[in-house]
Amino acid sequence: xxxxxxxxxxxxxxxxxxxxxxxxxxxxxxxxxxxxxxxxxxxxxxxxxxxxxxxxxxxxxxxxxxxxxxxxxxxxxxxxxxxxxxxxxxxxxxxxxxxxxxxxxxxxxxxxxxxxxxxxxxxxxxxxxxxxxxxxxxxxxxxxxxxxxxxxxxxxxxxxxxxxxxxxxxxxxxxxxxxxxxxxxxxxxxxxxxxxxxxxxxxxxxxxxxxxxxxxxxxxxxxxxxxxxxxxxxxxxxxxxxxxxxxxxxxxxxxxxxxxxxxxxxxxxxxxxxxxxxxxxxxxxxxxxxxxxxxxxxxxxxxxxxxxxxxxxxxxxxxxxxxxxxxxxxxxxxxxxxxxxxxxxxxxxxxxxxxxxxxxxxxxxxxxxxxxxxxxxxxxxxxxxxxxxxxxxxxxxxxxxxxxxxxxxxxxxxxxxxxxxxxxxxxxxxxxxxxxxxxxxxxxxxxxxxxxxxxxxxxxxxxxxxxxxxxxxxxxxxxxxxxxxxxxxxxxxxxxxxxxxxxxxxxxxxxxxxxxxxxxxxxxxxxxxxxxxxxxxxxxxxxxxxxxxxxxxxxxxxxxxxxxxxxxxxxxxxxxxxxxxxxxxxxxxxxxxxxxxxxxxxxxxxxxxxxxxxxxxxxxxxxxxxxxxxxxxxxxxxxxxxxxxxxxxxxxxxxxxxxxxxxxxxxxxxxxxxxxxxxxxxxxxxxxxxxxxxxxxxxxxxxxxxxxxxxxxxxxxxxxxxxxxxxxxxxxxx
Numbered sequence: 001x002x003x004x005x006x007x008x009x010x011x012x013x014x015x016x017x018x019x020x021x022x023x024x025x026x027x028x029x030x031x032x033x034x035x036x037x038x039x040x041x042x043x044x045x046x047x048x049x050x051x052x053x054x055x056x057x058x059x060x061x062x063x064x065x066x067x068x069x070x071x072x073x074x075x076x077x078x079x080x081x082x083x084x085x086x087x088x089x090x091x092x093x094x095x096x097x098x099x100x101x102x103x104x105x106x107x108x109x110x111x112x113x114x115x116x117x118x119x120x121x122x123x124x125x126x127x128x129x130x131x132x133x134x135x136x137x138x139x140x141x142x143x144x145x146x147x148x149x150x151x152x153x154x155x156x157x158x159x160x161x162x163x164x165x166x167x168x169x170x171x172x173x174x175x176x177x178x179x180x181x182x183x184x185x186x187x188x189x190x191x192x193x194x195x196x197x198x199x200x201x202x203x204x205x206x207x208x209x210x211x212x213x214x215x216x217x218x219x220x221x222x223x224x225x226x227x228x229x230x231x232x233x234x235x236x237x238x239x240x241x242x243x244x245x246x247x248x249x250x251x252x253x254x255x256x257x258x259x260x261x262x263x264x265x266x267x268x269x270x271x272x273x274x275x276x277x278x279x280x281x282x283x284x285x286x287x288x289x290x291x292x293x294x295x296x297x298x299x300x301x302x303x304x305x306x307x308x309x310x311x312x313x314x315x316x317x318x319x320x321x322x323x324x325x326x327x328x329x330x331x332x333x334x335x336x337x338x339x340x341x342x343x344x345x346x347x348x349x350x351x352x353x354x355x356x357x358x359x360x361x362x363x364x365x366x367x368x369x370x371x372x373x374x375x376x377x378x379x380x381x382x383x384x385x386x387x388x389x390x391x392x393x394x395x396x397x398x399x400x401x402x403x404x405x406x407x408x409x410x411x412x413x414x415x416x417x418x419x420x421x422x423x424x425x426x427x428x429x430x431x432x433x434x435x436x437x438x439x440x441x442x443x444x445x446x447x448x449x450x451x452x453x454x455x456x457x458x459x460x461x462x463x464x465x466x467x468x469x470x471x472x473x474x475x476x477x478x479x480x481x482x483x484x485x486x487x488x489x490x491x492x493x494x495x496x497x498x499x500x501x502x503x504x505x506x507x508x509x510x511x512x513x514x515x516x517x518x519x520x521x522x523x524x525x526x527x528x529x530x531x532x533x534x535x536x537x538x539x540x541x542x543x544x545x546x547x548x549x550x551x552x553x554x555x556x557x558x559x560x561x562x563x564x565x566x567x568x569x570x571x572x573x574x575x576x577x578x579x580x581x582x583x584x585x586x587x588x589x590x591x592x593x594x595x596x597x598x599x600x601x602x603x604x605x606x607x608x609x610x611x612x613x614x615x616x617x618x619x620x621x622x623x624x625x626x627x628x629x630x631x632x633x634x635x636x637x638x639x640x641x642x643x644x645x646x647x648x649x650x651x652x653x654x655x656x657x658x659x660x661x662x663x664x665x666x667x668x669x670x671x672x673x674x675x676x677x678x679x680x681x682x683x684x685x686x687x688x689x690x691x692x693x694x695x696x697x698x699x700x701x702x703x704x705x706x707x708x709x710x711x712x713x714x715x716x717x718x719x720x721x722x723x724x725x726x727x728x729x730x731x732x733x734x
Contacts, residue, residue, distance in 0.1 A: 033465075040464030044457055051456025052449065059448040065440035068211050069218035071226040072431040075102060075204040099199055102428075106197045106208060106229055112188045114228050115221065122183060126213050127190045130183065195225065205431065215437045222434035233426040241417060248414040255407035262400035269393060276389045284386065288379045295376055298369040305362035312355040318347070325354050473678035474685075477704055480675060483682060484689065489529070489672065489701035490522025492552055494708055503551055504582055507558050508610060519555040522703060523563075526556075526670055529700065535669035536642055539572075541652045541661040543688040547676040548705035550578055553651040557613045565646040567613040568605075572652040572664050574618030574625050579651070583608065583615060590619035595633045601641075614645070625653075629663045638667045655688040662695035670700040677707040 037044065105111065116122060125131040167175065196209040208225055212218035308324075315321040318334055333347040474480040477488035495506055495515050510516060527534055538556070542549040550573075557569045570591060571579045580586050587606055593599040594616070606615040621628070628634060641648055650668070652661035665671045671692070675685060692699055 036468050037461055037464055040460070040467070043464050043467075044460030047460030047463065048453055048456040051452045051459065055449045055452025058452070059443050059445040063443035063448070064213055066211050066213055066442045067215040067218045067437040067439075068209055068441040069215070069222045069434035069437055070207050070209045071222040071434045073206050073208065073226055073229070073428045074431050075099070075206075075428050076426075077204065099204065102206070103197050103199060105232075106206065106225070107192065107195065109188050109192070111225070111228060111232060112191050112195070113184070114232075115225050116184065116187050116191060118224055118228065119221065121187050121191060124187075126217075127187045128183065129186070129190070191221075194221075206428075210434075211441065219434040219436045226430055226433075230426045230428055230430070233428060237425075241420065245414070245417050248410050248417065252407065252410045252414055255403055255410060259400065259403040259407050262396065262403050266393070266396045266400060269389075269396060273389050273393075274386075276386045276393065278390065281383060281386050281390060284379060284383045288376065288383060291372060291376045291379060295369065295372040298365060298372050302362065302365040302369050305358060305365050309355070309358045309362050312351075312358055321351050325351060327354055330354065473680055474675055474682075474704065475678050480702055480704055484685065484702065486689075486699055487525075487701050488704055489525035490518060491704045491707055492518050492522065492548060492555070494706050495551065504554060504558070504611065507555055511562070515555075516559070519552075519559045522552075523556055523559045525701065526672070529670070533669075535700075536646070537638060537648045537650065537668045537670070539650045539652055539661065539665050539668035539671045540674065541665075541671065542654050542674040542676070542705075543656050543680055543684045544654050544676075545576075545657065547654070547674045547680060549654075549672075549674040550582075550651050552672070552674055552703060552705060553649050554582060554611075557647075557649050558611045560647050560649075561612045566644070568616065568641055568645040568648045569613055570616045570648065570650045571618040572629070572650045572660060574621065574628075575653060575658065575660075577618045577620070579615065579617050583617075586615075586617050588619075590617040592619050592621040592623065592628060595628060595631070595637060601637075625658065625660050626663055629660055635667055655691055656684065659691075659695075662692055662697060665692070665695070665697040671697060672701055672703050673699045674703045674705045676705055679706075 116127075121127040123131070194211040196207075196211075198207045198209070199205070200207065208222055208229075210218050210221040210225065212221060311324045312321075315324045322331060322334055327350070330347065330350045333343060333350050474483070477491055480488050493515055495503055506513075507516060507519075526538065529535065540549045540553040540556070553569060557567045561567045569579075571577060574590070574592060583606060585606065587604055589599040589604045591604070594601050594604050601616075604616060606617065608615060638648065650664055652664050655661050655673070673688065673692075689699060
């Protein structure tokens, strides 16, 4: 059945291979873009004219002329002072940080506030918007707001008059002060918007530019701002010197009291303690060392006497006593001990005397050691006390000395600052005062007009491009093939006819017209798509109604019949049945009755003598159309007609409306899908192709229908489609 579809598939594959969608998406057609803009030149020109009129109105009617005046000041970085007081009266260093800081000082709200007060800008309508006459727009907004609030009151029932709250005198005064502050802040903000401060690159020069509606006022504002800026610098230094003087005076007085208290504390300490110094303590330490040495020696003597006394006390025999005593007299007495008792007594007496001496020496040495030990302890305590006294004295002396140094330093600074009173200099000086401008700086009428024209051109171009993007239809066969990868077998122009019957009359009466030539081109493309097996069953469908598929089917049938082919035209769209509008003598019975065997095919068909084709119409039926065309009876009917007719053309319903066309396509050799020129969208066409493929069918070729010659010229394709220029703009189709 679909044998004729096979030869067309390689053509589609070649188209798919030739077209790279990724490259198409990434490529910008500059010439196409320019051509689109050229086609919309009248829209662009209209936007340019309108924008130019708006610019003229803005520049010459609405805009108020303003003037700019500039004062120039320079920062002084090499100021010298008679006394070294750089922290109080010195100039700036001139680095980038301080330059930026000075720019912010020039734009400070406090400085602007002084300008506002000096020139009484609060009373100037240019800066105080509340003093201006209300504009038409503001009056309209006020009336609209009142109307809206009144409507809300009526709806909510809140239109009753409410007593206004009574304010006390203090509250009213506070409210008035707050209102004045708000007005002043708004005036300062307005002045800030008209002041521009600019540093000349690579220098310490500043340009202060003020914009105003009055040239004299602009110059006065610039000069006043510079004068107050310089005065502000002097005031800042004066305030700094005043604060420094106050601080130093208070500090000097405090340090004087502290110094007197410190010196009194030293005097009191010296009066309450003995004379103490580092030399006295050192002499006492030498004396202490000497006493400690004598104590050590006395301890050794005491130890010796103690040992001797112990030896005397422990000796028992005469020999032991002689060895301990080592006394010649005792030795003589020892030799007489053997003669009589008297000798023994003399020996013992002498020994006792010697031991008594040793005992006395021991006691004397102990007393001397004890005395030396007490002296050492007493001297150590005296040295410790003197050391503490010396430390305290040194601390008091250091504190007094530090206080004296601070007192002398601050006293010196105070005298220096007092000597500098009245010699403060500003860090800036005026290089040139503002000159009263003679011509307004704005509005720049030529620039406004130029920008208006450019904006108008941009808006016009944007509208043209937006309108072009909004139209997602296909305008050329190449564009259609590039999107789908399916061959376009024909391009049918609009047919000038006042009704459906006149379409057939037009085709019969003008066989050499461009429309007839386009149909012949479609016929040739279809028939030559497979030379070996010419297609016999042709299905014509579309995505949506009104895309010219019925007119195309009639024209193709008429053209094939003119070639001597026996043609049968079947109305497959039995739901709408539009073929009745082309033929006035259609039979009452149609394809449904034939398939149900209620009437013979020969009785149901219409043999049109003028077109020389047979037509089988649709008819109303209670049966579902999809069920009828999916039946075996319909397939058998088509198979029988193949043997009777050279070509069978079936006009089917739109793909996106009902599934009938996809079912009927099962018996077709060629399926043609009509795409309405500059109307059928890409999404609609893609969905139609998807539905057909889901039904395991393929579209053999596309037909770009209802091509408008005037529209093609409008899109810049007149040279390629000039043959359609003779066609009218009226057509009729399903």
